Amino acid sequence: MAGYVPVIGLEIHAELLTHSKVFCTCSAEFGGDTNSRCCPVCSGLPGTLPVINETAVEYAVKAGFALGCDINKFSVFDRKNYFYPDLPKAYQISQLNLPLCINGLVPVEYEKDGVKTTHDIRINRIHLEEDAGKLTHNDLEGVSLADYNRCGIPLIEIVTEPDIGSAEEAKAFVEKIALLLKYAGVCDCKMEQGSLRCDVNISLKKPTDTVLGTRAEIKNLNSIKAIGRAIEFEIYRQAKALDMGQRIVQETRRFDDNRGETRSMRSKENANDYRYFPEPDILQVNMTDEQLMSIRSDMPEMPDKRLIRYTENFALSETDAKIIINEKTISDFFDDSVAAYNNPKAIANFIISEMLRRINLGEISLDDIKFSPVNFAKIIEMAETEKINKSNAKDVFRALIDKPEIDSEKLAKDLGFIIETDMAKVIDVIAGVISANETAVTQYRNGEVKVFGFLMGQCSKALKGVATSKQIKEELEKMLKN
């Protein structure tokens, strides 16, 4: 069952973060009471007409820029006709021949047989369309219920070329797309809420084959893990079938998360004929160079550029840089902190060791960081310039989390961490520690250097705000020798 090359292409649906829906003014927020966020337009009442949300077009173009696409200045909407109760008009307004964005390129890094590999994935197109409603089937009562809140939420569909060769690569690609869309500010990419969904097209071929094999499409995968598992199962299934001399049927399949298997939904023979034609209710989109330039100028610095800046200008390690870049909020916070105190390495270390830990513990909300980067940077500056002891920095930070509006220097002062050197007191305290810990001192003098930490700790505790750690350490060493 070896010797096949998987050929994988993805279709990723991403809901755009606009306030209102794509063709009416209803709220596009996630959730809400059943059918509370719909109007005559998005519930498809007779006589209603769609009016395009210009922000949705702008966001789709931003996604295009983020994924390295060319933008079609002249773009057309089409109707995709099919009957389904979650689609109240019985057609979806989408784009067929002239999508907003084409010809993108996204470099993806992933591990292949334990080796770090980079591969450029081509983006065929990104088009703008509307999401459908949600159906709930109640088999016990034999009814299906429709909720149209999601109906008309702007959606972009990102279609790749069949450039992906493995489950690992596909997963890395989707993660990268999610990161880029989050940076562009157009999608929150919450797969668990369905704001990012993925269809996988996959076929196998022999390495020497020049034509592609027959593909299967696996619909609606809603986690990175499911994408990987579905692809792995599908490679296994298709390879097994091919080994047995069977033909692969072109079909749509569903992934069963519990069983870890894909199952046939419908074959090509039963596929819909969508009878696309240009949507007569929406004028063609014509974008000027000025509009495109203004959208582009609104784009933030993207992750790949940040990585270069962090590693080359700031001399961060690639691992550290990536940890910070992985969350745009953190990366922005980092940059703002560095602007306040130009010591990227120290700030990066503190963010990674302290701040991220507090975020993971739920003490800080990523969506709502209450303290300012300036106030945050000041803690690190105080520690680096020995205004406070480094070991006290995290206590000041903890105080800052509780009182984010208070100046961090004041917090340090209130905690008694600001150092005002008094060497006489240092000597006094150290002498006390030495005489109170005879055993340890003897051990140290006999060459057991590791007890130094214990003695140092005793001194530091009693000398908070009296001297820097360095001063205490030097003095303690000196006095232990005598």
Place this chain on the structure above:
Amino acid sequence: MNLTELSLRQMRSALDKKEISSAELTQSYLDNIKKTDAKIESYVTVCEEAAMEQANAAQERINANEVSPLTGIPLAIKDNICTEGVRTTCASRMLEDFIPPYNATVMEKLNNENAVMLGKTSMDEFAMGSTTQTAYEKKTKNPYDLEKVPGGSSGGSAAAVSAMLAPAALGSDTGGSIRQPSSFCGVTGLKPTYARVSRYGLIAFASSLDQIGPIARSAEDCGYLLNRVSGFDPHDGTSMHMAVPDFTAKCGQGVKGLKIALPKEFFEDGATEFVRKTVLSAAEKLKAMGAELVECSMPALKYAVPAYFLISSAEAASNLARFDGIKYGHRSEKGSTYGELIMNSRSEGFGREVKRRIMLGNYALSSGYYDAYYGKACALRQEIREEYNKIFETADVILTPTAPRTAFGINENITDPKMIYYSDICTVTVNIASLPAISTTCGYDESGMPVGMSIIGKMWDEETIIGAADAFEKTFTRIPAKGVC
């Protein structure tokens, strides 16, 4: 004073001078409806009580001297225009019980002026047809001869105006649905430039062709009503930011120096001998009044009907797909799966003609057939537009018959749908090219049935065609409909 014979402007003046009240005016029309509509069957729904309430509300405004041009004036509305709280059926079983929760933009505009709605007028089912005989409930009769069709699809609106059951009405025109019934019923009907009037709330037949427009007893009344419903609408993405001029500005100014083109194909294939002669003699009359006649040609006319039916049916097939009985409209009692339910609901809810168009449209859009049918029709659309542009290089307006023949008998029983389709040949190109056109009566045949002529204008130039039609109307004496007397 016979209240039902006043023009809209005369009504305005009489109302403002308190010579009449809106209630009296409204009541006189409601009386006429009560008296004769059982025979004509032009209204699907008569809003007797609501109309009187609206009339009284309008009167308060009039008494306070806070009037708009249509305050207190009664009107009839085609039953495919959504009216909040009032049944809007499209003359279909499918929407027999549909009460829209919102108003069409034109209704918002009329309501803001406190115009009075007498009721909703019948039509061909979903505006597909030229006879009003495909209506589910009210198969309207021609007021000139109750044995004849009123034309369609806005047959109810045209017949109501013709039979003095409304001073003016709104219709909709996708391929001639305002002009042809206006012609058959001896009244004036105007199809505005595409995007002049918001389509929001007009239950779509063919979105790229549909336009709401006025039917009235004169060109000037048409202009007067059109002014009140025109303009950009943020709810209609295809409506345009165009200034709305006084459409009646050229009324009373004659046609001196007006260049009128007569495309020969319309008079060759497009009309019976009698219609041809009547329209040509009207042209001579205009010439005698100072207009200049220009000969011209539209070779693409022979493809116009197939192009029109492909485009309109394709759009209709998609527009009407939403009628599945799930959220509104007729729902079948039969069927245990979603597929069965919608199939049965649609089979029961739609009439034959509608089904025919849905099948035609879906066929034309099917994969493998798109280029041969829909694609070609779109190419023809471009061709027809260009031919119009060329004609307008040397002419101000174009004059054609409105229909190849006068109203046909209800019992003529034309079973070949193609024959009915071809009777739209004189009107469909105007929709295909998004142009404005007005139909007015220019004669009567041997049995007294009205003959209509159409004056087609340049994009956004309703003023000129209204002015030209007005000039002709002032020299022409209409014979009132006898079917109601």
